[in-house]
Amino acid sequence: MNISYMYSLIAVMVLFLLAYLGAQVTVGKVFLGFIIPFLAAITFIVGFIYRVVDWARSPVPFCIPTTCGQQKSLPWIKSAPIENPSTTGGVIVRMFLEIVFFRSLFRNTKQKLKEGDKLSYEWEIWLWVGALAFHWAFFTVVFRHLRFFLEPVPACIQIVENLDGFLQIALPGLLLSGVVLLAAVTFLFLRRIFIPQVRYISLASDFFPLFLIMGIAFTGILMRYFTKVDIVGIKDFAMGLVTFHFHIPEGVGGLFYVHLFFVSILLAYFPFSKLMHLGGIFMSPTRNLTTNSRVKRHINPWNYPVKVHSYEAYEDEFREKMVEVGLPVEKMIEPEPPKEDAPPEEEAEPPEEAEPPEKEAELPEESEEKE
Amino acid sequence: MPNNKKMYDKGKVVAGLIIFGVLITFPLWYNHLKVAPAPEPKLVGKAAKAGQECIEPKSFMKAEHMLVLDIWRDTVVRSAKRVYVNESGKEFEMSLTNTCLDCHTEKAEFCDKCHNYALVLPYCWDCHIDPKEKM
Ligand code: HEM
Numbered sequence: 445m446n447i448s449y450m451y452s453l454i455a456v457m458v459l460f461l462l463a464y465l466g467a468q469v470t471v472g473k474v475f476l477g478f479i480i481p482f483l484a485a486i487t488f489i490v491g492f493i494y495r496v497v498d499w500a501r502s503p504v505p506f507c508i509p510t511t512c513g514q515q516k517s518l519p520w521i522k523s524a525p526i527e528n529p530s531t532t533g534g535v536i537v538r539m540f541l542e543i544v545f546f547r548s549l550f551r552n553t554k555q556k557l558k559e560g561d562k563l564s565y566e567w568e569i570w571l572w573v574g575a576l577a578f579h580w581a582f583f584t585v586v587f588r589h590l591r592f593f594l595e596p597v598p599a600c601i602q603i604v605e606n607l608d609g610f611l612q613i614a615l616p617g618l619l620l621s622g623v624v625l626l627a628a629v630t631f632l633f634l635r636r637i638f639i640p641q642v643r644y645i646s647l648a649s650d651f652f653p654l655f656l657i658m659g660i661a662f663t664g665i666l667m668r669y670f671t672k673v674d675i676v677g678i679k680d681f682a683m684g685l686v687t688f689h690f691h692i693p694e695g696v697g698g699l700f701y702v703h704l705f706f707v708s709i710l711l712a713y714f715p716f717s718k719l720m721h722l723g724g725i726f727m728s729p730t731r732n733l734t735t736n737s738r739v740k741r742h743i744n745p746w747n748y749p750v751k752v753h754s755y756e757a758y759e760d761e762f763r764e765k766m767v768e769v770g771l772p773v774e775k776m777i778e779p780e781p782p783k784e785d786a787p788p789e790e791e792a793e794p795p796e797e798a799e800p801p802e803k804e805a806e807l808p809e810e811s812e813e814k815e
Numbered sequence: 816m817p818n819n820k821k822m823y824d825k826g827k828v829v830a831g832l833i834i835f836g837v838l839i840t841f842p843l844w845y846n847h848l849k850v851a852p853a854p855e856p857k858l859v860g861k862a863a864k865a866g867q868e869c870i871e872p873k874s875f876m877k878a879e880h881m882l883v884l885d886i887w888r889d890t891v892v893r894s895a896k897r898v899y900v901n902e903s904g905k906e907f908e909m910s911l912t913n914t915c916l917d918c919h920t921e922k923a924e925f926c927d928k929c930h931n932y933a934l935v936l937p938y939c940w941d942c943h944i945d946p947k948e949k950m
Contacts, residue, residue: 493835496831496832496835497832500824503823504823590842593842595932596851597931602934615881674877676853676854676932677853679853683842684850686842686846687846688848
């Protein structure tokens with residue numbers, strides 16, 4: 445039994461109590477209201493940049509893009525320009541589809557033994573559905589939250605909010621993304637609990653962000669639809685927070701401070717955790733490299749000059765001894781009287797002719813033969 | 816951090832980080848580092864000036880006015896009941912026009928102040944227009 449989720453659940457519950465009780469006193473409000481959010485924001489920004497720079501400093505020794513289609517080769521072989529992008533444009537399209545629609549996750553499969561011992565592979569779409577719903581809902585909620593931070597509120601936020609509330613039910617009007625967020629994060633949690641293999645590999649650090657986001661969505665929904673908060677007061681406070689004019693909002697209850705504290709914890713935790721996949725997806729060599737390994741030589745950046753002893757040099761060094769014991773050599777020793785040498789010269793290449801051009805010229809001939 | 820200080824694809828990575836920085840600090844420069852003053856809704860109706868009290872305390876109205884209106888509408892339309900009795904036993908006619916609008920005459924001076932500020936734009940006004948508003 446994997447009980448790591450218990451640690452995360454307890455951690456989130458302790459954080460909840462900390463914020464809820466802390467918000468009852470003025471010192472607590474000062475900490476929860478700006479000292480912690482401010483430190484969290486700095487940790488997030490500095491930590492995020494640090495992690496990305498760290499990745500940028502790690503060399504990529506090989507050309508290792510994952511491919512799911514035919515690489516570009518000969519003109520008459522149909523290639524897959526997005527699945528196996530040989531151009532920067534193709535890479536951009538592939539990255540975009542990956543980041544926005546999680547294309548590789550869409551191809552997720554699951555292995556199963558059927559009828560006793562028949563191994564079968566099945567398309568498993570639900571992780572993709574859950575993950576996409578979760579990320580899109582999260583993004584939409586955060587985007588809509590900009591109404592608390594911007595004055596005047598840009599029209600695009602209103603458009604998103606209208607679309608999000610298109611059901612036009614409940615009062616205050618139900619915004620779908622908040623509910624989808626809570627439902628999707630719950631699904632992603634249950635998946636880790638109920639699928640044995642996934643439960644086996646799940647760590648406390650997998651459950652913690654899930655519980656934290658569950659807590660954020662839950663407190664947000666409570667505030668909006670049930671307990672109600674002073675939105676105007678909170679906007680005044682939130683605008684102060686992002687422009688460094690701090691003041692404590694009046695008459696705002698513990699739930700808001702819990703919401704804000706959870707978000708602060710999420711921000712501060714972000715750079716140290718798996719949540720950094722937000723930056724990491726852009727830095728993944730398996731996604732962001734062009735599959736041009738047949739066209740361009742990918743040089744390992746940590747190559748240092750290696751002292752090599754080529755076969756040519758080796759033969760030059762040992763030719764006489766090799767000939768002596770009857771080993772085949774590429775270049776015969778030139779005998780002293782040149783006249784007698786006419787027949788073997790056909791095999792061995794005349795030393796005057798440059799070697800590389802001749803080798804290159806040989807290659808197309810071979811491929812033509814294959815055609 | 817690896818001990819060599821070279822950044823690969825420096826141009827692209829730095830460009831990406833600049834985009835990240837600009838997006839994350841968007842509220843800061845959008846607001847020009849200033850806090851726009853919070854709205855102050857004004858009561859300009861005659862009844863309000865004559866000292867008329869609201870049906871419920873301000874804190875309750877602030878949080879629940881939309882539910883009050885919703886319940887009033889349903890009660891009037893479906894049960895034909897028109898009298899609202901508040902906590903302290905005072906009676907009011909359940910009517911937006913005859914009760915609320917006596918004090919809250921100007922939508923633009925009262926409702927819109929907070930509603931625009933907090934971007935809460937109910938769809939009621941898609942059909943029911945305020946006659947004073949120019950289309
Ligand atoms: C990771 C960031 C955040 C997430 C995921 C989040 C999530 C939510 C959700 C799901 C709701 C329910 C209503 C809705 O769907 O909009 C909500 C409401 C709310 N959130 Fe957040 N929140 C976040 C950050 C913040 C921050 C930083 C503040 C501080 C200003 C805040 C203040 C509020 C308030 C005041 C409400 C109530 C809205 C209303 O009554 O209309 N949230 N939040």
